Amino acid sequence: MDVEKKSTSIDLSHHLSDVAKARQVSPLKGLQKYFKRDDMIVLAGGLPSPDYFPFHRISADALEHDSFPLTEPAASGSSAFSWLWRLFGASGKAERTSRIHVPKAPSEGDCGLNLSIALQYGPATGLAPLQTFIQHFSETVYQPATRDVKTMVHTGNTDGWSRVVGTLCNRGDTVITEEWTYPSAIASAQPYGVSVLPVSMDGEGMRPDDLRRVLAEWDESKGRRPHVMYTVPVGQNPSGATMGLRRKKEIYDVCVEFDVVIVEDDPYFFLQVGEYVPKSERTPEPALPAGDEVKQFISSLAPSFLKIDYQGRVIRLDSFSKTIAPGVRLGWFTCNPLFVERLERHGETTTQSPCGLGQSLVAKLLESWTYEGYIRWLRGLRMQYKLRRDLFVDLLSDEFDLRESVGTRAQGPWERCTVYTAYAKPRGRALPWMSEKHAAKPLFSFVPPSSGMFVWVALHFDSHPARRGGRGTFDETDTLEMQMFTKLAEAGVLTAPGWFFAADKEDGQMPADPNVEGHMRMSFSNAEFEEMKRGVAIFAETLRKFFEV
Amino acid sequence: MDVEKKSTSIDLSHHLSDVAKARQVSPLKGLQKYFKRDDMIVLAGGLPSPDYFPFHRISADALEHDSFPLTEPAASGSSAFSWLWRLFGASGKAERTSRIHVPKAPSEGDCGLNLSIALQYGPATGLAPLQTFIQHFSETVYQPATRDVKTMVHTGNTDGWSRVVGTLCNRGDTVITEEWTYPSAIASAQPYGVSVLPVSMDGEGMRPDDLRRVLAEWDESKGRRPHVMYTVPVGQNPSGATMGLRRKKEIYDVCVEFDVVIVEDDPYFFLQVGEYVPKSERTPEPALPAGDEVKQFISSLAPSFLKIDYQGRVIRLDSFSKTIAPGVRLGWFTCNPLFVERLERHGETTTQSPCGLGQSLVAKLLESWTYEGYIRWLRGLRMQYKLRRDLFVDLLSDEFDLRESVGTRAQGPWERCTVYTAYAKPRGRALPWMSEKHAAKPLFSFVPPSSGMFVWVALHFDSHPARRGGRGTFDETDTLEMQMFTKLAEAGVLTAPGWFFAADKEDGQMPADPNVEGHMRMSFSNAEFEEMKRGVAIFAETLRKFFEV
Incomplete structure (x- = not known):
């Protein structure tokens, strides 16, 4: 009630x-x-006469509201990836679209959704x-x-x-x-x-x-x-x-x-x-009650x-x-x-x-989808972002030794959260002492996000060989954070350096010393699967070099 | 050079x-x-992936760049009007359009004119x-x-x-x-x-x-x-x-x-x-040298x-x-x-x-027309507004006795201009003394505009029986200007009262006493021909009553 x-x-x-x-x-x-x-x-x-609006009718081929599935594939290693590849890579060929139109002339029951109104002052x-x-x-x-x-x-x-x-x-x-x-x-x-x-x-x-x-x-x-x-x-x-x-x-x-x-x-x-569930423990989401x-x-x-x-x-x-x-x-x-x-x-x-062209096409799309259809569209999108989030964290877990750790520096602001701390994986024929060296150096921590587009990475520069102590005045060119950003960009991966997002950066001070704990915002919203995979591999390779592990 | x-x-x-x-x-x-x-x-x-943009392709049926003629019809009373009626009323049936498209997928040589870019952050x-x-x-x-x-x-x-x-x-x-x-x-x-x-x-x-x-x-x-x-x-x-x-x-x-x-x-x-040329003296515009x-x-x-x-x-x-x-x-x-x-x-x-939908459709339209085509479109529009301006002033001259007068109150700011002052026309079987009464009362003056959409009318409230002298504090409800606006609106014709446009109205004073000289902005940009004709007739009838002539 x-x-x-x-x-x-x-x-x-x-x-x-x-x-x-x-x-x-x-x-x-x-x-x-x-x-x-x-x-x-x-x-x-x-007001000009609508006779002078050159657009006589506008149209759009729009995706169906149920274009994206609500269920995820059963996860089983690379086969899940190939399924995702088809999903992300569905660039038009198999897409189901309907054509919507917004005519110039008003008509009975169009609720004002015509170009005579949409293209006039309003x-x-x-x-x-x-x-x-x-x-x-x-x-x-x-x-x-x-x-x-x-x-x-x-x-x-x-x-x-x-x-x-x-x-x-x-x-x-x-x-x-x-x-x-x-x-x-x-x-x-x-x-x-x-x-x-x-x-x-x-x-x-x-x-x-x-x-x-x-x-x-x-x-x-x-x-x-x-x-x-x-x-x-x-x-x-x-x-x-x-x-x-x-x-x-x-x-x-x-x-x-x-x-x-x-x-x-x-x-x-x-x-x-x-919440993120590791690949090995993941089960399909239960369907909502019909x-x-x-x-x-x-x-x-x-x-x-x-x-x-x-x-x-x-x-x-x-x-x-x-x-x-x-x-x-x-x-x-x-x-x-x-x-x-x-x-x-x-x-x-x-x-x-x-803009009336934008307003009328969006209004027509929503009208054709209906409220329930738009909710269905949003549910489909949500599943896409879930798959993207899972994939991105899975890729990190493939490239790094991820541990659900406690007691790291990054833990403070993340209490009550499952924090993943990444260590370099030993490569090739690792000798026992090498694997210990890797294990000793936490590279970065993050909490897998339960919403949105971003993974916020706290970088453990206290593990970096060249780290300098103390809270210094910010200079974007010589912080370890910007050095790492630049190395990544040079290697072909664009991320967003943490200091961009500091609320108090105006006074020239960082919220934390970027030479001790740097940050990086990585988004999983845009890249196609193969790109994302390559990007995370380059990220791992660049970090290894940067941290000398 | x-x-x-x-x-x-x-x-x-x-x-x-x-x-x-x-x-x-x-x-x-x-x-x-x-x-x-x-x-x-x-x-x-x-940035969301363009795969998630529901608009797969947008299209428009757009008028040809040469949809509107560059020459005016030979003016000859009502036959010119019927020509105009066809012109203004050409609501779709005979219109020549071409279809333009903006696809989502980028392609070679599209100069970035695709929805993957237009619908992304930019x-x-x-x-x-x-x-x-x-x-x-x-x-x-x-x-x-x-x-x-x-x-x-x-x-x-x-x-x-x-x-x-x-x-x-x-x-x-x-x-x-x-x-x-x-x-x-x-x-x-x-x-x-x-x-x-x-x-x-x-x-x-x-x-x-x-x-x-x-x-x-x-x-x-x-x-x-x-x-x-x-x-x-x-x-x-x-x-x-x-x-x-x-x-x-x-x-x-x-x-x-x-x-x-x-x-x-x-x-x-x-x-x-x-410049406005009275109907009787009007000759077709010479064509521009090819x-x-x-x-x-x-x-x-x-x-x-x-x-x-x-x-x-x-x-x-x-x-x-x-x-x-x-x-x-x-x-x-x-x-x-x-x-x-x-x-x-x-x-x-x-x-x-x-808005990217608006930007891309306008950009595509201009691309399809080309620069020269857009200039041709503008020339066609210009002729439409010339015909509208001429028609509107012609209608005023049909309804009123327009005199190219000097020495009226409105003359001051309009020196060096051809000012038209309107007097009521005698109606029906007018007796000589009635026609003199009409002749004695200038109702309004204006300068036919050489550009734009508006005729700015100075109303001669010193001819109004109830006029009150002196420059009073502005009160929108009791000025003659607003009284006349309201009477016109009640009779079915919407105009814009002059005081809306006074730059110094904030201090509660009008630039001139609206009980002595009021103003009205009339636009000829929007109404269809028959409407405009009816509107000017109602305007004339309402003025007669208001000025008691």
């Missing part, structure tokens, strides 16, 4: 920035009531059928705790976050982030004189105890206590960590206590693939902050970048009506509505 | 805002050099083939005076101007605009604490003498002297005025003298339709500010909104490399690249 939902009861208007407060409703809005009359002759507005809230879809989607999937949440399109989560910063932050404000975070999130805030306050993480992401500490100990002489948090709660970028419901509740309670608005940037939400698969799937996922947001202090950012394609540059806000109205005003003077 | 072009010689960096100066180049940029290697295995970046500079097209287009059509101008995509001129404000203006700054201007331009600046300084206009737009006066008389206690100008130089919104080359040179010289950056928002550039039509067409247009910009202080905003469709939300900057680099940094943390 559903709990009766309340409307947002608390006043959040004090969170608005001076810029947001100063945005005015355009007087042109006053004209909109007249547009509702069918017989109105419009001699207002700089409201910042976007095309009506897309708006309807995402409103229903957010309500059904995220089950917000308050009844009056609204949705509104934006042109991707980077744009979304950037608008939120402008709507909530004044110069001199500080936003809370995870200690390792998406660099672009900082780049959206910092030029506006908005600083970042990093909070420590563990295997579930941001730590509530450290969050409470930094807020309680806030030094008012540094300006207003942070009132906005930016978090990637699922498959966190770069760490891959995912906050479960309990962790989210703990974080939320601290945010209530200190009156913090939570901005949930959640592009990896549907890539919740579950009949109620959609609900079962949704309830199997760590919920959104919206679900526990009884005060309406969460702004959720959804993106089609990972579920349809990044290039559609389309996503949406889900939040309280006060914030969404100010965000709409911002949209009116920047992007206006997102 | 072309004059040898110089690179920008003056330093413009002092124009950058604090925000723009604080934007950092992402460290991720450092990785891009490695992407150039074909054999690189990419385990960096959160640089804020957009798709390479589109970038190449617009760079060539700007250089060829606008013939900039300096050699190192660069182009970069944005998501429409509203986004473009908004980014410029953020890149050039600090809180407390003031930007120069025409006294009547695009309301959204003000709405993009005002929330950031950037004020507007209106400059008087005449029939050619902004007046250089008034520009020099306001800059010379600037009171430094109001803050920094304005260093940014926003102008719509062609088919100005709302006035329809167009700046010729001489006027632009005069404005430019003042901007050099006072170190002002000119932001040229020029969506109506290709809608330069020439062989060199493209160059002849371009040289027939009032040039861009870029052409005289020897210092690189012009930022030009181009939009596909009026030449392809508003919903593509695509346009571009053309300006000096310093500004374009900062504008790119801004784009990276907001919209990133414009």
